[in-house]
Structures are given as C-alpha cells and as structure tokens.
Amino acid sequence: MPREVVSARPSRRVTPRIGARRSVALALPVVIALTAAAAAPSIAQPEHEDRSGPASVDADVAATLAADGAADVWIVLDEQADLSAAAAVADWDERGQAVVDTLRGHAERTQADAVALLSEWDADFTPYWIANRILVRDASAELTDSITTVSGVERITLPAELAVPEPTEAVDAAPAAAVEWGIESINADDVWSEYGVTGEGIVVASIDSGAEFDHPALVDSYRGNLGDGVFDHDHSWFDATTDCGSPSLVPCDNHRHGTHVTGTMIGDDGAGNQIGVAPGAQWIAAKGCRFLGCAEPELLAAGQWMLAPTAVDGENPRADLRPHVVNNSWGSVDGAIIDPWYDEVLAAWTASGIFGVFANGNSGPDCGTAASPANSPFSYGVGAYAADGTIASFSSRGPGPEGAVHPNIAAPGVAVRSSVRNGAYASLNGTSMAAPHVVGAVALVWSAAPSLVGDVEATRALFDTTAIDVDDTSCGGTAADNNVWGEGRLDVLAAVAAAPRAETGELTGTVTDAATGEPVAGARVTIAGPQDRDIVLGADGAFTRRLAVGDYTVTTSAFGYGAESATATVRTDEATTIEQALTILSTQAVRGTVTDSHGAALDGIEITIGRGVLPAETTDQDGGFVFESVPEGAYALSAAGSACLAPETRDVVVAGDTVIVEVTLPDVTDAYGYSCRDGGDVFLAGEDRLRLSGWDQATSVALPFPVEFFGEQYSRAFVGTNGILNFLTPSPGLSTPPGLPDPALPNAVVAPFWTTINVTQPAGVYTGLHGGPGERVFVIEWRDVRPVGFQPELTFAVQLHETGEIVFAYDDLPADDPVALGSRSTVGIENADGADGLQYSHHAPILSSGTSIRFDTLDDAGTG
Structure with missing residues (x-):
C-alpha cells in the first residue's frame, strides 16, 4: 500500500470552519485598493508604503482577535527584493536561479527578527520568500501585538479566499x-x-x-x-x-x-x-x-x-x-x-x-x-x-x-x-x-x-x-x-x-535496430542547439522537426539499446537527414528478496527498476522477486514499501552475472517508538451496544484494564460516532479530520476510521471483552455505520490489548467505494499533546475488508 504521510494543516479561510476543533471565526478581509501604476510593468516591484512606528493591524484582524482570541494572520514585511539584476541574466536556467537566490536571501535577512520572535513564542508559522510575508496560524492578541513592534513589519492582515469561477x-x-x-x-x-x-x-x-x-x-x-x-x-x-x-x-x-x-x-x-x-x-x-x-x-x-x-x-x-x-x-x-x-x-x-x-x-x-x-x-x-x-x-x-x-x-x-x-x-x-x-x-x-x-x-x-x-x-x-x-x-x-522569428529548415531522421534494420518504436530523440526538442518516436521510428538554422547535437536512446549521438546542421529552407542505428545491449537477471526490519519476508511488495523501464514485479510469499532480462547498465531498484514500512532504493549495476539484491524495509515509526504492521488479526466483534447515535456524538466508556498509550495509563476512553476514540475529553472528533499528529483537540487519539459518521438504526457502536487474564482484549466496534452523505455500510473495530498492542480491524468495507476504503478518512494514533503520532493514512483509499493494522512498540514487532 502506498503510504500517506502527515498532512499539513490547512490554512484558515475567510469563512468560518464548520465543526472546527478550535472555533476561530474570521471576518471578511478589508478591501484595499491597488497602488501600482496602471501602465504595463517591466521588472518593477509592487510598492509598499513607507512607515515609522509599529506595524498596522487591519480592522478585521483586531475584530477577530477581540471576538475569538486567536486568528490566522499574515505578517507583511515592508521591504521587497530588488530583482532587476537577476532579471537581466540572459541564460534561462541561470536567470531562474538568480531570481530564486535573490528572493530567498532577501527573505532570510528581512524576516529574521520576525522568525526569531515567532520561534520564541513557539508559534505555528510558515515563511514565504516569493512574497515577503509570513503566515501565522492561531496567533493570539498578545502575539499579534508583539509582532507589530518587530523591525521591518509593515502590516498584519487576515488571509482571504478567492474562487475558481464556476463555469x-x-x-x-x-x-x-x-x-x-x-x-x-x-x-x-x-x-x-x-x-x-x-x-x-x-x-x-x-x-x-x-x-x-x-x-x-x-x-x-x-x-x-x-x-x-x-x-x-x-x-x-x-x-x-x-x-x-x-x-x-x-x-x-x-x-x-x-x-x-x-x-x-x-x-x-x-x-x-x-x-x-x-x-x-x-x-x-x-x-x-x-x-x-x-x-x-x-x-x-x-x-x-x-x-x-x-x-x-x-x-x-x-x-x-x-x-x-x-x-x-x-x-x-x-x-x-x-x-x-x-x-x-x-x-x-x-x-x-x-x-x-x-x-x-x-x-x-x-x-x-x-x-x-x-x-x-x-x-x-x-x-x-x-x-x-x-x-x-x-x-x-x-x-x-x-x-x-x-x-x-x-x-x-x-x-x-x-x-x-x-x-x-x-x-x-x-x-x-x-x-x-x-x-x-x-x-x-x-x-x-x-x-x-x-x-x-x-x-x-x-x-x-x-x-x-x-x-x-x-x-x-x-x-x-x-x-x-x-x-x-x-x-x-x-x-x-x-514575431522576430529566426530562419528555419527541417531536420528529419530515422532510428533503427542495428541488427535487424527495423524501426525502434518509442526511442527518445533529444535535439540540442539553437532550439531544443525532445521527441518520443512512433512505430515508424521517424521524426521531422522544423528548427532554427544552426548546428545541433542529436542524441537517441531507447530501453535495451546503447545511446548514440551525432551532429547535424540545419540550413535555411533545406531538409537535413540524420540516420541512427542503435545496438541492443546484452541482458542479465536481477533477483532479490525483501524483508522487514525483523527479517520477516514481505509478500505483495511492488518492485521497480530504473523508474519503471521494465514492468514492475511483486514479491511472492517468500519475499522473492526476479527480473529475468535487464539490459546492462546502472539502475535504481526500488521497493515501494507500505503505510507501515518505508520504501527503499538500491543502486544496482547489471554487467556480466546475475545480480542479487537484498532489500530491508525500515519501520515507519513515530518519535515515541510506535510502529505498525499490516496483519491478519482475527476480527473480534462487540457484544454490548453503547447508547451512542447520530453524528458528532461521544460517550464515556470504562476500560476493564489499564491501557498504556504513549507512556501514559488510562482507565477510561471517550468513544465518538465519527470512527474515533480518545482518552482525554468527551469529543466525537472533528467532522473533517486533520492529518495526525495535530495539536488541536482532541488528543490521545485512536482513529481506525475518522470521518463524519451517522450512527442510526440498525447501525450501532458496541463493546466487548475477549480472552483471559493477562491477555484480555477490549473491543469497540462500529457496526454497519455510514459516512454522512454516502451509501456504503462499514464495520470496523479497535482492539485494545492488555499486553499493550492496539489493533484496527476491518470486517466489511465495500471494495468498489473509495469512501469506504478511506478516501475521506484519517487512520492512525496520536499522543496526549498532539505533538507525536503515527499516521497510517489520510484521505487515501488504501483500507480493505478482512485486514488489520497492529500498532505496538515491541522490538520484535513481528510478534506483537
């Protein structure tokens, strides 16, 4: 399964976020007239007003802070980079880098005081260098006041939202x-x-x-x-x-x-x-x-x-x-x-x-x-x-x-x-x-x-x-x-x-197999000179391009063949022909095995070589794979990994003998040490129905044994209709869940399928206790529930093991529905302050029926 890593928290909008974990309603932005001149600019920069004294705070920022105590705000710096020298660079590549270097250097210098202050406040912020400004999330009134005194800050304003006009x-x-x-x-x-x-x-x-x-x-x-x-x-x-x-x-x-x-x-x-x-x-x-x-x-x-x-x-x-x-x-x-x-x-x-x-x-x-x-x-x-x-x-x-x-x-x-x-x-x-x-x-x-x-x-x-x-x-x-x-x-x-067009001529060419004389379909022809062209040839192995007159280098390559280069001169209103014959390379087998960090063979892992120059292979039940015929050359061999295992790449050189490659996929872990495994745990059903229905609802559940989670022990859990439980607060979980971890409430989260769920008859949320002393398993099961606005019925559960493991088990997820497989959900765990956690997926349809995800901190995670 492809892994989705932690999502950046989306910036706040002009309109209030419905169902937000922390309510910060924002007013519409103040309408500000543009001050730039009406004539078409050359390399002029937008003007910012000269000022002395504290930075200004827009009226809607002040109103939002007064009403809600916090807001996402822009810090607008008053000094813009001078790009005139960078814009004068003639070479395309060098010009682009010069502009970027100028902007980056200017932002680093002029934003330094603001960044230092924000770091001291432990603020959540993102600096930008293309426009000299910094986005601060959930800035308090006190922080905003402090920002206004920072040298170089011109203004504090709210982010706005624009629109794609609905055609x-x-x-x-x-x-x-x-x-x-x-x-x-x-x-x-x-x-x-x-x-x-x-x-x-x-x-x-x-x-x-x-x-x-x-x-x-x-x-x-x-x-x-x-x-x-x-x-x-x-x-x-x-x-x-x-x-x-x-x-x-x-x-x-x-x-x-x-x-x-x-x-x-x-x-x-x-x-x-x-x-x-x-x-x-x-x-x-x-x-x-x-x-x-x-x-x-x-x-x-x-x-x-x-x-x-x-x-x-x-x-x-x-x-x-x-x-x-x-x-x-x-x-x-x-x-x-x-x-x-x-x-x-x-x-x-x-x-x-x-x-x-x-x-x-x-x-x-x-x-x-x-x-x-x-x-x-x-x-x-x-x-x-x-x-x-x-x-x-x-x-x-x-x-x-x-x-x-x-x-x-x-x-x-x-x-x-x-x-x-x-x-x-x-x-x-x-x-x-x-x-x-x-x-x-x-x-x-x-x-x-x-x-x-x-x-x-x-x-x-x-x-x-x-x-x-x-x-x-x-x-x-x-x-x-x-x-x-x-x-x-x-x-x-x-x-x-x-337009000031150059004089042109035609360059035509064919690419054939040196041994058979047959066209090489799919060959890539790179033309470099006064004009650059990159062409992938069709079945006839031929090309024709009109080019500015001048000297060109033509390089042809195709998988399984050695590359060839030649020069050609294009003349005014003439056709220049170039023919290139490619020699096929000898091949060898590339074999290998893929294991996890504990030496266990991994089946079903996709293996690619050379960014997919050959069809991908998938490991068998012994973790083995083989590419039978790989042309001589240097390649990157990649194992795709999964949501619990990080991908790995090995450099391989094919020459002479069969190549043997052993790949170990490292665990994806959080800072505390939790890792996960896709497993075949048995689905354990709940027995006792909770008095929990509707959506955005939660109830308290006493745990039959102390549950250790991120180093803390808990005797009670708060179970929400939205496919989530937590150990700290009676919250059902945000209707549109963020990625994990996230510092906003709720924290200490266990989320097998966090999305907006409506629990109505005959659906329900059940609990149950399985196993004997020392090996008990407490189950919370969401049975036949439906995400709001969607049709599929889902059945999934959390298993809290007395031995410390947490298992997410999925009994019934319709395979033909992306929502049922997680396209609108967050799956993972998070610690008590939202600073650490292990996310399995976020808005990624990678779940399936009859599977499980086991989270633990054991050194021999293969047994836990």
Missing part, C-alpha cells in the same frame, strides 16, 4: 470536424500548418483544481510522462492543498476545472479531439484550489513552487524546470480589489521570464467587475467572446484600479469544448476557458521565436498590437483599447508573423 455548462458537442472553434478563431491551426510550430520546447502550467494527468488528451504532453506507461511526477506536480494526499504523489483533479483549462492549452488525444492551442508543448500543474475555493496561503505556495518546482516530497527545488507560461483561472468576484499580495508573485515570475495569464472573471455585463489579480498591471487579464464574435455577457469588464483598462485581451470563452475528469469532454462557458487560449498562444509564439522566450513585456506588446480591434466603449476606453475587449480579439497567427 456554466454549454450544450455538449461531438468533436469538431477539424479543430475546436476557439483554436480556429485565434488562427492557431494556421500557425501549425504555415509555420510548422505547435509549441515544441515550451512548458505551460496551471494553478487550479489540479489535472487528470492520464486523460487521453493530456497524457502525451505531460512532462512527467517518461514513455512506455512510466511516470515521474517530481517537478511536474504540486498539491498545496494536500487534497490528493500529504504529500500528494500523483496528480488529481477533484473538480474538473483544472483538467478543462489544461486541455485548452495543449490537449490532443490523437483520435480527433484536437482541443489544445499548443499540442506540441508540455504541461505541469500545481493544485492551489480545493474544489472551487482557493485560499491565499495555498495560492502563494503554488506560485512559489512555479519559480522552482520541487520533487513531490517538497525537496530538490529546480528553477531550471520552471514553466514558461502559467494559467490562472481564478480570482475575486464582482471586481472586488483584494490586498495586492499576488503582485509580488507576478513580479517575481516576470523577473524570471514566466508569463502570467489570468481569467478576467465572470461577473459581467456590469462595468467595473474585472477580477483581482487579473485587474493588476502585473498580470495579463483575458475576457471571453463567443463563436459569433460577440462578447460573452458574463465576461467581466473594466475599468480596473485607478481607471486602468481591463481586460488586456479577449479570447474564446463560450461553449469551449475540452477535457474533463474520467477521460471525458465537456463544453463550458467562462473566462476560465478564454485564458488558456492565451497561454497556448504564448507557447506558439515562443516556440516560433525563441528570442522572445522570457521577454514578457515584449510578448505582451506583440499580442496587444496584433489583436483584432473591437470598438465597444460602453465601459470606457477607446475603439482600439477598451474595458470590454481590451486590445481586441486574440490573433496568434498575426503575432507569430510579427
């Missing part, structure tokens, strides 16, 4: 005869045919509700797709919300919005669904929105990740792997101007060469409804029009702050057909659908004119001057630039034609 459904249509109407309307298909450019070499991204990475229209363009069904999500996926796991190891979309906008940027399933503007580009994604709500801290974390994408575990940031363009189909509603906190993100993106695109909002037809941050001078806002050339009635209008014209441009946003969840397609209406057309257009322009890559200001000017003017001054502006259409309708063909 409206259009009449679903079959695939277009050629391409979707939006692609044709902006002339993207003409760019493909006339210039041979589909976005190659460009990486686009979205901050949204996520993305279904294996959708047929998206999977081939996903940067994490290594080919042959193998995926590496490091540096291509980030989930700031932890909705998809903690950490989130695989991309997901729990709405459909993010999948739809991604399809409009790059989608093409190769079977007639040509939905994307730039199908030759690659995509990555950050999930910054929970369904349709987007909290400021999560959006900020996603924006920061874009500057230096990390591995899925949050480690190894790589500024060189940042995207070129980012789509943001989210914002405020009805033209509300929020604290311009995202201007700092946009300025940092621009300094690093990232083009930020925003949906203008769906609050039209009234004037002055342009969304924030789309109405910021640091973003490029997009309105929506229909196939008949009319502006969408819902498309938000300007003017923006200080009378600035918004949107910047308009693109197709009515009845836009694109990808949605579960491999399906849908036609939706919204400026959310228009913005990704512009993202795809940037990809086409930058692919066709590499000299523009990273030049955000010049590219904005190019779109502005080549857009098709539409005269509508009903909300102000001019015939050529107004608050309904902006600069007019997007025309990417005109933009590419006007």
Whole structure:
C-alpha cells in the first residue's frame, strides 16, 4: 500500500470552519485598493508604503482577535527584493536561479527578527520568500501585538479566499470536424500548418483544481510522462492543498476545472479531439484550489513552487524546470480589489521570464467587475467572446484600479469544448476557458521565436498590437483599447508573423535496430542547439522537426539499446537527414528478496527498476522477486514499501552475472517508538451496544484494564460516532479530520476510521471483552455505520490489548467505494499533546475488508 504521510494543516479561510476543533471565526478581509501604476510593468516591484512606528493591524484582524482570541494572520514585511539584476541574466536556467537566490536571501535577512520572535513564542508559522510575508496560524492578541513592534513589519492582515469561477455548462458537442472553434478563431491551426510550430520546447502550467494527468488528451504532453506507461511526477506536480494526499504523489483533479483549462492549452488525444492551442508543448500543474475555493496561503505556495518546482516530497527545488507560461483561472468576484499580495508573485515570475495569464472573471455585463489579480498591471487579464464574435455577457469588464483598462485581451470563452475528469469532454462557458487560449498562444509564439522566450513585456506588446480591434466603449476606453475587449480579439497567427522569428529548415531522421534494420518504436530523440526538442518516436521510428538554422547535437536512446549521438546542421529552407542505428545491449537477471526490519519476508511488495523501464514485479510469499532480462547498465531498484514500512532504493549495476539484491524495509515509526504492521488479526466483534447515535456524538466508556498509550495509563476512553476514540475529553472528533499528529483537540487519539459518521438504526457502536487474564482484549466496534452523505455500510473495530498492542480491524468495507476504503478518512494514533503520532493514512483509499493494522512498540514487532 502506498503510504500517506502527515498532512499539513490547512490554512484558515475567510469563512468560518464548520465543526472546527478550535472555533476561530474570521471576518471578511478589508478591501484595499491597488497602488501600482496602471501602465504595463517591466521588472518593477509592487510598492509598499513607507512607515515609522509599529506595524498596522487591519480592522478585521483586531475584530477577530477581540471576538475569538486567536486568528490566522499574515505578517507583511515592508521591504521587497530588488530583482532587476537577476532579471537581466540572459541564460534561462541561470536567470531562474538568480531570481530564486535573490528572493530567498532577501527573505532570510528581512524576516529574521520576525522568525526569531515567532520561534520564541513557539508559534505555528510558515515563511514565504516569493512574497515577503509570513503566515501565522492561531496567533493570539498578545502575539499579534508583539509582532507589530518587530523591525521591518509593515502590516498584519487576515488571509482571504478567492474562487475558481464556476463555469456554466454549454450544450455538449461531438468533436469538431477539424479543430475546436476557439483554436480556429485565434488562427492557431494556421500557425501549425504555415509555420510548422505547435509549441515544441515550451512548458505551460496551471494553478487550479489540479489535472487528470492520464486523460487521453493530456497524457502525451505531460512532462512527467517518461514513455512506455512510466511516470515521474517530481517537478511536474504540486498539491498545496494536500487534497490528493500529504504529500500528494500523483496528480488529481477533484473538480474538473483544472483538467478543462489544461486541455485548452495543449490537449490532443490523437483520435480527433484536437482541443489544445499548443499540442506540441508540455504541461505541469500545481493544485492551489480545493474544489472551487482557493485560499491565499495555498495560492502563494503554488506560485512559489512555479519559480522552482520541487520533487513531490517538497525537496530538490529546480528553477531550471520552471514553466514558461502559467494559467490562472481564478480570482475575486464582482471586481472586488483584494490586498495586492499576488503582485509580488507576478513580479517575481516576470523577473524570471514566466508569463502570467489570468481569467478576467465572470461577473459581467456590469462595468467595473474585472477580477483581482487579473485587474493588476502585473498580470495579463483575458475576457471571453463567443463563436459569433460577440462578447460573452458574463465576461467581466473594466475599468480596473485607478481607471486602468481591463481586460488586456479577449479570447474564446463560450461553449469551449475540452477535457474533463474520467477521460471525458465537456463544453463550458467562462473566462476560465478564454485564458488558456492565451497561454497556448504564448507557447506558439515562443516556440516560433525563441528570442522572445522570457521577454514578457515584449510578448505582451506583440499580442496587444496584433489583436483584432473591437470598438465597444460602453465601459470606457477607446475603439482600439477598451474595458470590454481590451486590445481586441486574440490573433496568434498575426503575432507569430510579427514575431522576430529566426530562419528555419527541417531536420528529419530515422532510428533503427542495428541488427535487424527495423524501426525502434518509442526511442527518445533529444535535439540540442539553437532550439531544443525532445521527441518520443512512433512505430515508424521517424521524426521531422522544423528548427532554427544552426548546428545541433542529436542524441537517441531507447530501453535495451546503447545511446548514440551525432551532429547535424540545419540550413535555411533545406531538409537535413540524420540516420541512427542503435545496438541492443546484452541482458542479465536481477533477483532479490525483501524483508522487514525483523527479517520477516514481505509478500505483495511492488518492485521497480530504473523508474519503471521494465514492468514492475511483486514479491511472492517468500519475499522473492526476479527480473529475468535487464539490459546492462546502472539502475535504481526500488521497493515501494507500505503505510507501515518505508520504501527503499538500491543502486544496482547489471554487467556480466546475475545480480542479487537484498532489500530491508525500515519501520515507519513515530518519535515515541510506535510502529505498525499490516496483519491478519482475527476480527473480534462487540457484544454490548453503547447508547451512542447520530453524528458528532461521544460517550464515556470504562476500560476493564489499564491501557498504556504513549507512556501514559488510562482507565477510561471517550468513544465518538465519527470512527474515533480518545482518552482525554468527551469529543466525537472533528467532522473533517486533520492529518495526525495535530495539536488541536482532541488528543490521545485512536482513529481506525475518522470521518463524519451517522450512527442510526440498525447501525450501532458496541463493546466487548475477549480472552483471559493477562491477555484480555477490549473491543469497540462500529457496526454497519455510514459516512454522512454516502451509501456504503462499514464495520470496523479497535482492539485494545492488555499486553499493550492496539489493533484496527476491518470486517466489511465495500471494495468498489473509495469512501469506504478511506478516501475521506484519517487512520492512525496520536499522543496526549498532539505533538507525536503515527499516521497510517489520510484521505487515501488504501483500507480493505478482512485486514488489520497492529500498532505496538515491541522490538520484535513481528510478534506483537
């Protein structure tokens, strides 16, 4: 089973959290006008006011603290980093790293006093470097007062929540005869045919509700797709919300919005669904929105990740792997101007060469409804029009702050057909659908004119001057630039034609097996030179690419073959051909065994080699596995582990003889020393029904023997309807459980299936006592209960053993229902102050009927 580690506690929202463990109701944020100039910026930074004396505290912060005693707050620092020198670096990779280094260094220096104070208070806080601010959770009035005296702090404010505008459904249509109407309307298909450019070499991204990475229209363009069904999500996926796991190891979309906008940027399933503007580009994604709500801290974390994408575990940031363009189909509603906190993100993106695109909002037809941050001078806002050339009635209008014209441009946003969840397609209406057309257009322009890559200001000017003017001054502006259409309708063909393109020629090639002369399907061809291309070949083993003239190095590799490199020169309006023959490598067997830390053989453990270059193997009942034919070379061999056992990786070199690998999976343990085992413990039923029903209810139960738990002994437990018991307080447990451990009440938690559960007849919660003196087992069983809002009936139990072990046993969990298997639940244990614990799963459907989980601290955990 894959292991889900402890979830970061979600930041607090503008609206109160229903059923929160600690009640902190937050007021709506004060509306603050943007102060940045209306003209398009170059590398300017957002302005912060000069001040002397204590930092200001927003009125709603003061009101919340007075009413509730604590609140999540932002500490806003007054000094911003100067990115002008970093932005002037010519090399893409070096420029990105220079921006990150400048921001990190500046934040470390200017936040030092605030961080020191927060550490002294033992506060729960997260510093950010892309925008010079710190999020403090559950800050008291006393702590807030202390923060105001810290040097460099400008202001204390509440986090706000923005929204993904809910698109409206259009009449679903079959695939277009050629391409979707939006692609044709902006002339993207003409760019493909006339210039041979589909976005190659460009990486686009979205901050949204996520993305279904294996959708047929998206999977081939996903940067994490290594080919042959193998995926590496490091540096291509980030989930700031932890909705998809903690950490989130695989991309997901729990709405459909993010999948739809991604399809409009790059989608093409190769079977007639040509939905994307730039199908030759690659995509990555950050999930910054929970369904349709987007909290400021999560959006900020996603924006920061874009500057230096990390591995899925949050480690190894790589500024060189940042995207070129980012789509943001989210914002405020009805033209509300929020604290311009995202201007700092946009300025940092621009300094690093990232083009930020925003949906203008769906609050039209009234004037002055342009969304924030789309109405910021640091973003490029997009309105929506229909196939008949009319502006969408819902498309938000300007003017923006200080009378600035918004949107910047308009693109197709009515009845836009694109990808949605579960491999399906849908036609939706919204400026959310228009913005990704512009993202795809940037990809086409930058692919066709590499000299523009990273030049955000010049590219904005190019779109502005080549857009098709539409005269509508009903909300102000001019015939050529107004608050309904902006600069007019997007025309990417005109933009590419006007771009400073290099002279081009064609490079064609074939890759064959040196022994047989047959094409090598799936070979990867990497082209490096004036333009870079990465190509996975089809069944014919051939490729053709139009490239800027110049000298190139062409490297070809395929699994089971030795790599080959050659040079080629591309000349103006000529075709250069290169042929490469790959030699197959000899193979050897790789065998091994997998055991736990006590030497017990582990069956059912998935083993991969070389990031999945061969189909995975699974260990047998003796813990054994074998890969019969592995080509010579160096590989990483990985054992996946489970929720109780940490994964392990071994470096292996295949050369000459059979390779023998012995892998020991270490226990996943908490600080106290608890570990767990997936086992086959017998399900023990309860006998006596508790007077416990409904939901969010708890009752006290006397224990028949002292239960030792994290070094403390307890004689009483509080059993909740919500699939949880604890030893300290009569609490049923939060309806939406956090990850474990968590310092908020209740603590000393034992959670076999913590979620919102309704206990109604004939369901019930039962207790029972089994075994003899010294080996007694006290059972609490939840029988035939249902999670609120869902249909499956569940039966599970906790066994408290007199010998110290705790067992979670699952008797009846419908196998075809993710909720029944734990997709909305927390499973694990936690100590008395919520500072330590062992989490088995959090929002992960990895439970199953007839199984058990045994927690103990014995050295020979295999017997406990």
